[in-house]
Amino acid sequence: MEKIYLDYASTTPVDPRARKAMEMYLSEKFGNTMSIHSFGQEAKVALEKSREKVANLIGAKPKEIIFTGSATESNNLALKGITFAKGAAKRVKLLKELSSLKKRHIIISSIEHPCVVETANWLEKQGVKVTRIPVDKDGLVNPLDIKKAIKKETILVSIIHASNEIGTIQPIEEIGKICREKRVYFHTDAAQSFGKIPIDVNKMNIDLLTASSHKIYGPKGAACLFVKEGVRIEPILHGGGQEMGLRSSTVNVPAVIGFARACEICKKEMKKESQRLTKLRDKLIKNVLKIKNSHLAGHSKNRLPNIITFWFDFIEGESIVLRLDLLGIAASTGSACATAKLDPSPVLLAIGLKPQEAHGSLRISLGRRTTEKEINYLIKVLPKIIKQLRKISPYGK
């Protein structure tokens, strides 16, 4: 049985071209970027070239890119780094009043990734005020809500660019503009959108941006935080002072090189690939919605080319995912039963789904290896699976 991977939003396979670029930096050019000898300098040169390539994808300057180990780390660094920075208060000209952490205020949306949600929760425990902006039924944040929520104590707005669960793309440029006008830093978690749709940090008024390697066919263990020139953040890892003092740790050079190569490939292939996936996405949506009592989550147009979330009445998502897996198809769900916490996805609840509806969700995410044949196969088997599970269910009869 040939396996079909439709969970690219979870992680992607490393592109052979990225892998090839990395290989030499594992055992041959293995130096530590902090060493002054030739081994170290060779690695350092490669690191700086990589920085340039990553920056290039979002219209940033190389020195604005800080390499980290994961998008989770980047998001932690952005939220904590801004909250704890002295410069944050300076910028809003409230240094004296804001000297206490307890007076600082940050804004996030109600559909952030857990690593932003939990970081904000932790900051709240330290005394920071946190506002969570609701979204509409399509998962969109209303920029005016953010404008209203900004107070003189607000130091940061952090809004996810495209939702990892429903694919909805936020009006980032507008939100960025509001933040700029109000002189508040703006961070966006672009882990799902980076490399998939065009991003220009200048045009979009972005001060900080999180991106990850393993979502764009680079290796796991590399990510970055874009920090606009002049924006001061406090590091959360202290040590040898790597990455301009903002992320102490020996740099994972092979992973960073793979990440940078993956960025180059995305830049080159983005347009064509996104058109191809959009076609497949729309075909899938059209056909799956033919199943009775099935629904599409997220915005109908403002959405990523590769993430599609449905929910099916009367049945539960983990069962759908495992039935698909038995047929060799890998997908994912926001159902509580598939998590350790046994709570349904907060993102799906935020867009107005009832818990029982969130339990019936199925996320399909497409990628570079996805073919029309695979989508056709899914379209063929999914209605049968839904029917089988509904036969067992007490509801909908």
Next chain:
Amino acid sequence: MANNLYTKKVIEHFRNPHNYGRIKKFDGLGKVGNLVCGDVLWLYIKVCKDKKGRETIKDVKYETFGCVAAISTSSVVTDLAKGKTLEEALKIDSNKIVKSLGGLPPVKYHCSLLGVDALYEAIYDYLLKQKREIPEKLIKVHQRIEKEKKEIEKRYRNWSG
């Protein structure tokens, strides 16, 4: 198929669940679980007297809304209960279910309890309809389930804000 989360037995029951469906003229029905939590199990029993005059579960069926573990548990509990006298059926517990499935992930143990609860509730329902004396064990289970239902309803109210 390799699955680190579920045993072969669980997957087997999930792939081909036994005894699912409805008994139209049932003698007892146990409804447990809650849609909000993602697990609902309705278990139907048909009771007849065997040759020795003992009340026996002649047929048992279920309908389940839920995850892999919930469906496998439903399948196994009905297998275990089928043909058993009521007395024997009341000896089925969650340990027996987990054992029959070759184990369950700890986070899914509650699903096995759901299976037992549904069976006990169906027998409770049967005895109640027959206006018979109900063993204390069943009354206790019934009271706990009612209490849990109220707690979940309260939680759901919070959720829907």
